[in-house]
Amino acid sequence: MTVGLVYHPVYLEHDTGHHPERASRLVEIKAALEREGLWPRLHHLSPCPATEAELLNVHSPEHIRWVEGHAQQGGGWVDMDTMLSTGSYRAALFAAGGAIVAAEAVLKGDVSQALALVRPPGHHATHDQAMGFCLFNNVAVAAHALLAGGTARRIFIFDFDAHHGNGTEAAFYADPRVFFFSVHQHPLYPGTGHADHMGDGEGRGTTINVPLPPECGDEELRQVCGLMAQAARRFRPDIMLVSAGYDGHWLDGISQLQLSVSGYAQMAETIKGVAAEVCEGKAVFLLEGGYHAAALAASVVATCRVLVGEEWVDPLGPPMPCIPPDISSLLHGLRHIHGLGEGG
Ligand SMILES: [Zn+2]
Incomplete structure (x- = not known):
């Protein structure tokens, strides 16, 4: 079966100028996929805008009107990190809608997995606030659409962006139907995602946060993926949604993680393998961060190669060797509080 791809020129209309989260990110990724011969071999899925009802599952009506109104008035800076342009509302509607289209196509079995190259990114956006470029x-909108449609009853979200997905965590913190697993650098923006934050009420135990110290690299990520796999096997979701942010690459100046293209490709292999075990291979990669053009494009290409079942290469190589932090006690503590056995 083929791998699905969501892309649309409307995503370039969120015009942020020279901001790190800029339209050229997608232009570079598209060019790399074309150069590598992958673009024509993917099953192209057409995104449509998310509906008001779909957005309201996650966001307040005031927030939706605020984004719409701010864009209509020409946009501008929202906070120190986040900006809008005239086209931002339309792009954001299509980004959320693109995530839904990708997730539904995978769940229905139209494609084996999917990659949604959407922007603006989303994982920091909360019920009533735009923040962190989102x-x-x-x-979260895609997960709610699947739940509301009755097509999925249990969803596992794996967020490997270098920053904690505070908005996604909040959306499902007390919801036992959605497992949120985040690995992120800490300390780093937005400062949330502590290891002892594990959900609330009926959702207690369905949030796992792995806050990594700076300088962690591929080996530490591999260990975290072992924990993720254990959690996913126990949860037995109908589909895995992946908040795929590539800003932990060693060349990306926004974080101090030391991941490589190889590390991202090996993680994609793990995700694909776990999905094959627990949910008939159903996995959707939704683009979040990633701000070094070459590292982002190469990481997405390698991820895509893994999904289509081909050999990948790491054109950028590993970072300078350093002594990585020891995260064994962090992982041991997480396994303990979540009742997951050692190893595996
Ligand atoms: Zn990020």
Whole structure:
């Protein structure tokens, strides 16, 4: 079966100028996929805008009107990090809608897995606030659409962006139907995602946060993926949604993680393998961060190669060797509080 791809020129209309989260990110990724011969071999899925009802599952009506109104008035800075342009509302509607289209196509079995190259990103956006380059929470809107449609009853979200997905965590913190697993650098923006934050009420135990110290690299990520796999096997979701942010690459100046293209490709292999075990291979990668053009494009290409079942290469190589932090006690503590056995 083929791998699905969501892309649309409307995503370039969120015009942020020279901001790190800029339209050229997608232009570079598209060019790399074309150069590598992958673009024509993917099953192209047409995104449509998310509906008001779909957005309201996650966001307040005031927030939706605020994004719409702010864009209509020409946009501008929202906070120190986040800006809008005239086209941002339309792009954001299509980003959330693109996430839904990708997730539904995978769940229905039209494609084996999917990659949604959407922007603006979403995982920081909360119920009533745009923040951290995010306007609407694409992955949360997609998860709610699947739940509301009755097509999925249990969803596992894996967020490997270098920053904690605070908006996604909040959307499902007390919801036992959605497992949120985040690995992120800490301390780093937005400062949330502590290891002892594990859900609330009926959702207690369905949030796992792995706050990594700076300088962690591929080996530490591999260990975290072992924990993620254990959690996913126990939860037995109908589909895995992946908040795929590539800003932990060693060349990306926004974080101090030391991941490589190889590390991202190996993680994609793990995700694909776990999905094959627990949910018939159903996995959707939704683009979040990633701000070094070459590292982002190479990481997405390698991820895509893994999904289509081909050999990948790491054109950028590993970072300078350093002594990585020891995260064994962090992982041991997480396994303990979540009742997950050692190893595996
Ligand atoms: Zn990020």
